[in-house]
Amino acid sequence: MMRSTYRFREHALGPDTSPGAEPLLHSIECKECGSSSDQSEGPEYGSVWAVAHLKAHPGHLAYRAHITRPYRFEPGEWL
Numbered sequence: 001m002m003r004s005t006y007r008f009r010e011h012a013l014g015p016d017t018s019p020g021a022e023p024l025l026h027s028i029e030c031k032e033c034g035s036s037s038d039q040s041e042g043p044e045y046g047s048v049w050a051v052a053h054l055k056a057h058p059g060h061l062a063y064r065a066h067i068t069r070p071y072r073f074e075p076g077e078w079l
Contacts, residue, residue: 010076015069022070031062039068 037049
């Protein structure tokens with residue numbers, strides 16, 4: 001019978017700030033009809049889209065912001 005030894009390692013989850021990380025993406029969604037802006041790296045495009053959408057649909061007053069942020073686990077100490 002073989003004996004096995006196991007080692008465990010701590011990991012911490014946090015925003016991925018490495019040089020190769022995916023960019024932070026923003027979009028705005030109309031809660032009335034479900035239409036949304038395209039994703040962009042800055043929040044300004046979503047705001048411009050929401051103003052134009054409100055002008056086209058005056059009764060659509062509620063919106064939701066979506067932010068996509070990359071995360072990754074960083075290995076820590078071996079236990």
